Amino acid sequence: MRYNERELLSLARQPAEKAAEIRMSVPKKGSVLKKRLVKLVVNFLFYFRTDEAEVGIGPLAGVWEQQQLCQDLPGAFSLSLAGFIEEPERKYCFECATEEQCQEWVEALRRASYEFLRRSLIFYRNEIQKMTGKDPLEQYGISEEARFQLGAHRQ
């Protein structure tokens, strides 16, 4: 599958929502925990190898849904790869320095999903509409977009 790698590289270099050196392992057999610079930029998770002169970049699945992210142990969380139902062990594991750091990452990843943003938008729109009787999306010209409708009950 082709993709615009150059733009992904550029994205990886942008200011991150969250970045830290965390021990992590990749979903490969025999993979061990290694310290990596992990960076969350919009809804992409990147990791960089820090022990080599040449920085290698390997973004994790660019999209994840909440069920793929789970907090395993107090200081660790994992991200399961979608599309591998027959291989549940295919996941990225992260071991944080503290439980607090782990929780911060889990929360940051939860908010980093596009679906979370979409649900938030629909929620705020609905609340504003109820309070003021006006659709706040009209000013943006996007009130009719299918992706922002509240399902079948929308008039």
Added chain:
Amino acid sequence: MKLNERSVAHYATCDSPADHTGFLRKRVERHHHHGTSYQRRWFVLKGNLLFYFEERESREPMGLVVLEGCTVELCEAAEEFAFAIRFDDAGARAYVLVADGQAAMEAWVKALSRASFDYMRLVVRELEKQLEEACKSLAACRKSPRRSSSSGRKRHLSNPALQPLQEKPTTLENGYSTWSSGGCVAGGATSPDHDGGQTKPPPLPPRRRSAASSAIGSPAPGLSPAMLESPVPPETVCFSKLHNWYGQEIAVLRREWQERQKRGHP
């Protein structure tokens, strides 16, 4: 750079609803050829990811365009209904796409220019602020004495700072109770708007379906499907002031946004 291709491809083809789909002709970039050629591909937009398939029935995407840090503009190609996705990086290639007609082109340009995570985040932050401001204004209004409305009218406001109303408490269909004489409750409860004889505000316009789009918005998980629209009835002097004030602000913002749209910015 490695990408989890299998997982990303899985996302492309899974059940989650697409935001926009359709056939587009994609310009083929060949360095050693003269002239340009186009290939018809099936495009699927999900969130900020634009996938393209060789055929509509293909089980795996051929390619992916990540839509962050890009602009979408009409382009002066030999082809009619052409538009381009361009990235900020000067050396980056542009994706030139050709739609079937004017309406399809406009729909795609709109959808793509608003697809980025950045844009969504911007809108959500803006709405967050608006909700805050609306709550504050309403709270300020509530401090002055109101005319009493008809009893039996059910209403919901989600602001915890509001003063308690004199109305009878009501239980709502989805089990949430809002008003009680002891105070008011914040939260996601809603109520159907029962008309006690006064005129209701006009209903919201019906959802327009774009011809080119086969996207269907799915109900947002986590929100109760029983939620109905219940516009606040404008029976108070205070509220109509809020309405006017809001309307002015929106008129200004709308003009600004329309100008930005013309300049081709998301």
